[in-house]
Amino acid sequence: MTKVDDTTHMTTPPEIGGIGHRVRRHEDARFIEGQGNYLDDIVLPGMLHMAIVRSPVAHARITGIDTTAASEVEGVVAVVTGELMDQHGLAWMPTLSGDTQAVLATDKVRYQGQEVAAVIATDPAIAVDAAELVEVDYDILPAITTPQQALAPGAVLIRDEKEGQTDNRVYDWEAGDKAATDAAFAAADRVVSLSTFYPRSHPAPLETCGAIADVNSVTGQATIYMTSQAPHAHRTLFAMVTGLPEQNIRIISPDLGGGFGNKVPIYPGYVVATAASLLIGRPVKWIETRSENLISTGFARDYYMTGELAVTNEGKILGLRVQMLSDQGAFYADAQPTKFKAGLFHVVTGSYDYPAAHVVCSGAYTNKAPGGVAYRCSFRITEASFLIERLVQTAAYELGIDPAEMRFKNFIQPEQFPYHTPTGFVYDSGDYPTALRKALDEVGYDQLRAEQVAARAEGRLMGIGIAHFTEAVGAGPSHTYDIAGLKMFDSAELRVHPTGKAILKLGVMSQGQGHETTFAQIVAEELGIPVTDVKVMEGDTDNTPYGLGTYASRSTPVAGAATAMVSRQLAEKAKRIAAHLLEAAPEDIELKAGELFVKGTPARSVTIQDVSLAAYTNMPDGMEHGLEGVHYYDPPNLTYPYGSYIVVVEVDPETGVWKVERMVALDDCGVRINPMIVEGQIHGGLTEGFAMSSMQWITFDDDGNCIGSNFMDYLIPTAWETPRFELLETCVPSPHHPIGAKGVGESATVGSPAAYVNAVIDALAHLGVRNIDMPLLPDRVWSAIQSAQG
Amino acid sequence: MFPSRFDYVAATSVDEAIAAKGDGGDETRILAGGQSLLPMMKIRLANPSKLVDINGIPGLDVLERVNGHLRVGALVRHADMVASDLTFGAVESAAPWISDPLVRNRGTVCGSVSHCDPEGDWNSVLLATGADVVARGPSGERVIPIGDFVVDLFTNALNEDEMVTEIRIPVPSGRSGGAYLKLERKVGDYATVAVAAHLELGGGGVITKAGLALTSVAPHNLKVTDAEAALVGEMPSEALFAEAGELAAAASSPRDDVRGTAEWKRQVVRTFARRALATAAASAG
Known part of the structure; x- marks a missing residue:
């Protein structure tokens, strides 16, 4: 059972179902x-199927590709190589971070799983069988699997094709004030x-990535069904990459089976499928x-x-x-605001x-999959939050101060907001x-x-982590904030039909x-239109307003605000129509829960449905028809x-196995629009935080082979091992958001890993243990106990 | 799922299955529950030329106690073991730890035993309880003690033209108890370490028979005969079980991997063997 305080103040009855219901x-x-209707459910007439040939090795020069046997x-129908893509200027593509990424490798492969060729066939099984027959000769190069190796003198150059690139450094970036900080440290x-390592993980959405490209060879109209969290931005980038006119590109993101940032990047498979459809003239599906x-798409952390x-x-x-050093993989393919490299x-x-x-901050190229964009992290806030919360806990132990007290001593106080x-x-x-006191x-x-x-007196190890x-x-x-130059606004388009039913179209x-x-x-x-009378549409770039998409917990803060604003725009018009119907002055009309009435005389009223009908049937002279904005x-x-x-937590001192006994999570995300959905988001994030802290990581052997390429090795917790969650809330609304909401999609993923880890460390703190890197596998915990006990 | 191409035979009798298996050579595999085989075929780690499906053979789902044994037929699913009230001791304790409910509904005990994956659970239970494997070939049936059946990593003692038809687990007649302790990273995972313990007690509580076997810490499921010998003839005690735990740890040969270091796995063997024996003794009453 979750425990939630009712801090919402509902203004609409359940049959309308506004905020707080x-x-x-x-x-x-x-x-x-x-x-x-997921991507793989879609079947188009004449559709072909694509399978990708991937590199089995992490770093190698390609000395030859023989497609003869596969073609036969x-x-x-076709075997596509980097050479063919290169003839159309598509062997490389830009990333969302201003780097370039190979679509199909021409010179080298730079990570295990990289795309080398693609087979297009009439049947998916034929495509897979034929892909095995594509023979690629590799001249193996040393593999770099950590950013420390990458930046060491003499390291083999991974991006040797990049003009001006002389080492494996991706970026250096800094924030804050060095001199002031040095002074603070001198006075301390x-x-x-x-020092801690936040290991590489992967969002592993239930539905994998894929696309169906359907290019009409006569009209040039390209309809691309794609697992995209940002269809509009992707359409613009597609136009830039392929040179197709943007009005001829229609990206349709159907139902998505999870994303978590994994469906933000543009993947080579999308581009190859599109090019193949363009060349062959038939729809091409790739999933x-x-x-x-797991091995090739947007990973997280590292x-x-x-x-x-x-x-x-x-x-x-x-x-x-x-100081932070990130492992970016072979291509810098994060998605983040342009000004902020980390x-x-x-x-x-x-x-x-x-x-x-x-x-x-610094970033390095390695022979690992690119990405770094993902996993419910609000643009790397997961890592940041983890570090400061682990660090404050460490300071508390070193100073002999209770970890809760340490936080109370240093919190930004309520009266200090807005806080710079x-x-x-x-x-x-x-x-x-x-918030902390309540928790x-x-x-x-x-x-x-x-x-x-x-x-502890009984020899048991129990820990409390905050x-x-x-x-x-x-x-x-x-x-x-912009991504690839596109400003990070978002949009909402609302039309109320004559019967009072509405369609809301969004850019997320x-x-x-x-x-x-x-x-x-x-x-x-x-x-005041009942919630069941409002249809929400997203994902089709021909039929929704332009927007930057859903990631980084931005939908409610940005598109939610746009929805409120467009609704208010329509409310103003509705009041003018009501004034006409009630023969009153527009400024005297109030709108409450779908009733428009004359101030002070609520009996003189019309409904929002009456007004909607009037907008198409009975408008005053000079007022534009319709109720749309x-x-x-x-x-x-x-x-x-x-x-x-x-x-x-309770830790078994003999085996290092730990078990969560309690998990209390208080979230303040401002006003909660649908508390049940918010709690669902929090449950998901708390589960993911538990996963990362306890079992989930993608590691590599010294040759760059990915350990974690299937669900036997890459672990997703089930209901069986996931702790029971006790939820709490406070509500301090955002002062600048139209409805005071802040967004919550990633909060629990961001906040919870440090809580789990702090709990295990707290159980061992009296032994002198200060850090164990995630995931806190029992052998690491046991080894930490052994080392501490000498 | 796109495995490599293979032929498929749906056998309706054991004789037909044996004949089909014998024709195909060593690239032919029996398909029972398929819960190990099909995932390997999916990622093309296994590429059999022929599958002989035994699911349509009548009578192979036998699960009964007869002549002092528990008979487990080749089509008895793990879930049948969980649901059955015929199981006992370590067998009963292990059943709910087999993978996850989906795998248990389909996967078979005999399939798991035949697979001889050192990370499989049942062979430790069979080694601890002293079970036999019954195999059929063209020349008839033979009974193979589990210790002889488990040869090595993914290697059993079957001939190419034989298949397992059932397992016979001896049911103790006197005071007995057992336990299966498994450390897994999550539900459905293979054991990081697991220990099967089986004890039979005589008059006055002295241990008359002891079985101790380990999962995932050797190239095959490992019967710890030193520890078993040390237990027999003794009265159950914390110190005795701790000593058995030490012997089990010494007998194991785990390896460093993503699940943990060898040193730590040995420590888990030590701890779990002690705890499993204590649980077995306690349940023997």
Whole structure:
């Protein structure tokens, strides 16, 4: 059972179902009953199937490709190589981070699983069989599997095709004030440091990536069904890459079976399928196998981080220094705002008030899959939040201060908002002490600390871990945030039909977040149209307004705001129509829960449905017909959701196996539009945080072979091992968002890993253990105990 | 799923299955539950030329106690073992730990035993309880003690033209207890380490028969005969079980891998063997 305080203030009755109602998800019935429409469900007349030939090795020069045997298989229509792509200028493509990426390898392969050739056949099984017959000769090169190796002198150059690239460095980037930070450290009583590695993981959405390209060779119309979290941005980039006119490209993102950032990049398979359809003149379908998805598409993390806190003996933080080195894989294919090479990692200063911070980031190429874009991280905030929460916990132990007390001593106070952080963020709102206090009370913190003392006396190991995270989501204001030049606004288009039923079209794209319900509730709130009368459409670039897509928890902060704004635009018109119907002045009309009435005389009223009909049947002279509008919302600031998570664990001292006994998660994401959907998002994130902290990682052997290429090796926790979650909330609305919402899609993934890890470390802290890298496999925990005990 | 091409025979009798298997040579595989074979075919690690499907053969789903044995036919699914009230001790303890519910619904005990994957659970249970494997070939039936049946990594003692028809697990007549302790990373995972323990007690509580076998820490499921010998004739005690745990750890030969270091796995063997024996003794009453 989850425990949630009712802090919402509903203004609409359940039959309207506006903000705060636990409306059942409109989309679920079709998914549950097998009536969803995922990419692989789509069958087009004459459709061909594509299988990709991938590199079995991590780093090698290609000395020859023989496609003869594959071409001769009955049913094979074409075998595409990098050479053929190169003839059309498509052997390489730009990435969302301004790098280039091979579509099909021509010179070298740079990671295991890289795309080398593609077979197009009349049947998917034929394509797979024939792909095995493509013979590629490789001249093996040394593989680089860590960024430290990559940047070591004399390391083999991975990107030797790149003009001006003389080493394996991708970027250097910094934020904050070095001089001020040095001064803070000089004034400190002590410096506490922590080095930790956030390992590579993968979002592994239930549905893998794929595309069906259908190019009409006569009209040039390209209809591309694609597993895309950002169909509009992808269409523009497709136009730029292929040279096809943008109006002739229609990208349709059908129902998506999860994304988590994995469906943000443009993958070589999409481009090859499109080129193949263009050349052959028939639709071409490509869909990844599970292993292809795990070894080649957008991974997450792979960050080596060292943090130092300058502190006083009393526990006051004076400054923060961070060095971060990221493993970007063979191509820099992150997606993030252009100005920020390590995403929003510089939010690493966390929930605490101190004047100085300096963050230095570097990235390196390695012989591993590119990506780094993914996994519910709000542009690298997951890594940042993990580091500061682990570091503050470490400082508490070093100073002999209770970890909760350490946080209370340093929290940004409610009256300090809007709060300017030393790395350039302006936190919008929050009350951190109230949140942590509430979570501590719920878990019974003082009692647990007493139990811990008793447990240790019996030789048992019990730990209590805290994480208080602050996220920066809802990118973003156009003055600061763009991806590949496209400003990070988003849009909503709303039309109310004569019968009072509405269609809302959005520039974002749900992957399971429940947009069809949540955004309908915003319309219901603003206009009083029952939530079941609002249809939400997304994903078809011909039929929705332009937007940057769904990732980084931006849909509610940006597209949700656009929805509220366009609804209000229509509400104003509705009032003018009502004034006409009621023979009153427009400024005297009020709209409440779908009733439009004259101020002070509620009996003189019409409904929103009456007004909708009038908009098409009975308009006053001079007023434009229809009830329709569009709004492009440019957020004035990011939003800053936060939370206090507390985990209690018991560690088996003999085996290192640990078990979560309690998981209390308090989230403040501002106003909750659909509390049930919010809780679902939080449950998912808490589960993913548990996965990363306990079992989930993708590692590589010294030759660059990927260990974690299937679900036997890459572990997704099931309901059996996932802890029970106890949810709490507070609500400090965002002051600048039209409905006070902040976004919550990634909060729990961002905040929870540190809570789990802090709990295990807390169980061992009295032995002197300060760090164990994730995942906290039992052998690592046991080894840490053994080392600590000498 | 696109495996390599293969022929498929749906056998309706054991004789037909044996004949089909004998014709095909060593590239022919028996298909029972398919829960190990089909995933390997999916990623083309296994490329059999022919599958002989035995699911249509009547009578192979026998699960009964007869003549002091538990008979487990070749089509008895793991889930049947979970649901059955005929199981006992380590057998009963292990059944719910086999993979996940989906695999248990389809996968068979005999298939798992024949597969001889050192990370498989059943062979440890059979080694601890002293079971026999019954195989049929063109010249008839033979009974193979499990210790002889398990040859090595993915290698059993069957001839090419033989198939397993059933397993016979001796049912203790006196006081007995057993346990299967398994450490897995998540549901459905193979064991990182698992230990099967089986004890039979005589008058006064002295141990008259002991079985201890290990999963995932040697090239094949490993019967710890040293420990078994050390247990027999002794009274159950913490110290005795700790000693058996040490012997089990010494007998194991785990390897470093993504699941953990060899040193730690040996420690888990030590701990789990001790705990499994204690549980077995306690359940013997």
